[in-house]
Amino acid sequence: MKKHNFSAGPCILPQEVFKEASQAILDFNNSGLSILEISHRSADFVSVMDEAQSLALELLGLKDKGYKALFLQGGASMQFLMAAYNLLEKKAAYLNTGTWSSKAIKEAKLFGEITEVASSKDRNFNYIPKSYAIPEDIDYFHCTSNNTIFGTQIKEFPATGKTMVCDMSSDIFSRELDFAKFDLIYAGAQKNMGPAGTTLVVIKEDILGKVSRKIPSMMDYSVHISKDSMFNTPAVYAVYVSMLTLRWIKSKGGLKEMESLNNEKAHLLYSEIDRNPLFTGFAAKEDRSAMNATFNLTDESHKEIFDKLWKDAGVNGLNGHRSVGGYRASMYNALPLESVQVVVDCMKELENKV
């Protein structure tokens, strides 16, 4: 039986994508070859890469606006340093909203002076800081749009007038935004776009070439752009499955439709968290993530009964991250509303049992 998969990442992808992707392992495009055994320079794969790049820009509304989409390796964690390598000459400003922001700051410090403009560490990152000043003399501002571990999400981005860099690993393609506000967006595929192994990088070309340091080829966005994301062997299969997912998003109505479904799921779950006296939400209400909902039992002694309830109902991946405890429901694009209803029913059932 297919599980209701709330895993934070790698995570659920559309069933249609799993079917098509598994077929391509046996026979890709009726070529008599598996996608796993073809050259990344073959016409069939080059067209996959082209389509993936083009769909990414189209869905973000960034076509013909001076942006390039790349599918790189090394995860979002590599982007923590690559962004700084390519953009940081003297000083950058970072908003610290959780584990991933903190890691991005740590890497960037190797390349220049980092000003942490605000941090929500004082309350275990359960909110998004709102009023902070961004210095004038910075090369760029960096933020994390969605905090996968703590379950908070930035709803309004600051207007900086500076180069804007954003780690969108866990909410890329989940909502409509004015993406043209950003100059560099990166996202590990495995949260909302595809399998682990590739990272989407969307970059405005005119921000490059401004630092004085020498950049090794593999770290240099310009090199990857000049080679159309084929400087070395890309993660062929991960890019292919990401492309299928992007096609699926487009066929479902794009980001507008994704956002409306994601809001519906989030509303269903958060309403129950707020109604049910046995649970409390972790994140500040106005900053709640539509992707990752974090919540705790008000009485830990109910844990055994609740865990049995959801496990018996075919739910997977509801355990919270160790830094928050409790529960985390990751409700990425491909997660059906019915799966959220199953968890909500378990929460109601717990009320009847205790």
Ligand SMILES: *Cc1c(COP(=O)(O)O)cnc(C)c1O
């Ligand atoms: C998971 C995650 C990362 C790390 O991604 P890797 O691809 O494992 O390096 C970075 N940022 C955010 C917001 C994440 O959710």
